[in-house]
Amino acid sequence: GENVEQHPSTLSVQEGDSAVIKCTYSDSASNYFPWYKQELGKRPQLIIDIRSNVGEKKDQRIAVTLNKTAKHFSLHITETQPEDSAVYFCAASKATGNQFYFGTGTSLTVIP
Amino acid sequence: GAVVSQHPSRVICKSGTSVKIECRSLDFQATTMFWYRQFPKKSLMLMATSNEGSKATYEQGVEKDKFLINHASLTLSTLTVTSAHPEDSSFYICSAREGLGNQPQHFGDGTRLSIL
Numbered sequence: 001g002e003n004v005e006q007h008p009s010t011l012s013v014q015e016g017d018s019a020v021i022k023c024t025y026s027d028s029a030s031n032y033f034p035w036y037k038q039e040l041g042k043r044p045q046l047i048i049d050i051r052s053n054v055g056e057k058k059d060q061r062i063a064v065t066l067n068k069t070a071k072h073f074s075l076h077i078t079e080t081q082p083e084d085s086a087v088y089f090c091a092a093s094k095a096t097g098n099q100f101y102f103g104t105g106t107s108l109t110v111i112p
Numbered sequence: 113g114a115v116v117s118q119h120p121s122r123v124i125c126k127s128g129t130s131v132k133i134e135c136r137s138l139d140f141q142a143t144t145m146f147w148y149r150q151f152p153k154k155s156l157m158l159m160a161t162s163n164e165g166s167k168a169t170y171e172q173g174v175e176k177d178k179f180l181i182n183h184a185s186l187t188l189s190t191l192t193v194t195s196a197h198p199e200d201s202s203f204y205i206c207s208a209r210e211g212l213g214n215q216p217q218h219f220g221d222g223t224r225l226s227i228l
Contacts, residue, residue, distance in 0.1 A: 032214035043205065043219040044156070051214065089155065095214045098144060098169070104155045 002027040004092050006103025013080050014111050021106045023090035024072040030092040033073045034100070035064060039086045047088075048075070080110045113139050116208050118220025126228055127198060133191045133223045135206030142208035145189035146217060147181060150203045162189050196227045 003026040013019045023033075034049035050057045050064045050073065057064050061080075066073040077084055087107050091100040115138040123131050135145060144163050148156040160176075162168040162183035170176045178200075180192040189208075193200055203224055207217040 034216055036219075041222075041224075043221050046216050046218070049216060087153075093214055095212045098161050099146065099158055100217055102156050102158075107153070 002030060002092055002094075002101040004090060004101045004103045006090050006106060008106060009104065010107045010109075012109045012111060015080060015082060017080055019075075019077045019080050019084070019108055019110075021075045021088055021090070021108070022072060023074070023092075023103050024070075025092040025101070026071065027092070027094065028068075028071065029094045029096070030101075031095060032093045033064070033066060034091050034093075035075050036089045036091070037086045038089065038105075044089060077108075080108075082110050082112050084108060085110045114210075114216070114218040115139050116142075116206065116218045116220040118206050118223060120223060121221055122224045122226075124226045124228065125196065128195055129227075131193045131196055131225060133193075133204055133206070133225075135189045135191070135208065135220050137187045137208040137210075137218070140208075140210045141186040142189070143186070143211055144209045145183055146207045146209070147179070147189075147191050148205045148207065150205060150222075152203075156205065159191075193225065196225070198227045201225055201227045 006023045031052035036044035037047045038044040063076040087105045090103040093100045117136045147159045159174045160168045160170045164186045168181035183189040205222040207219045209217045
């Protein structure tokens, strides 16, 4: 089965700096990679996703990159703000499967 | 769009009680619904996957007789924690997906279950 690893587990950055979270996956058949943001006590919310037919996707201050050869994908947050503080989860899935395989999460703290 | 409603948001009950949690997709038809358990500061642990009209598929180590899942329609799935005990106290979250595995899952707000 798929194995998704996520690093780092905790990350602190100064407001305005960039934050990068990395994930690796093991199943080369995985072709969909979403990122979720979960604030304390709330639901995980989809913030960006990428499919294996593209290498990069950007939405304002958030971007995701995918390297299919190396089987890793990363979340980039630029100009971080305190409201970016949350736990971020990556995931991998494939069209023929049913479930998402989630990473272990990264707790991001943006220091004002 | 893609709103998932989960109720109740919080349950406090005595040991031995059975608790039912509902998960509804409000504006789309959910081909598949998922039930997760989340411990404090931990990742989402998949408990089971359910498709409308068929039996749920449980992950290894999850007792199917303890956690009853029903997916009676394309918009509703329920999780019943039977004869709950303090060790069942946790944060339970459902999610729903329209279509195949490479489509987003949309999460409910979660249910905080506390068994006294």
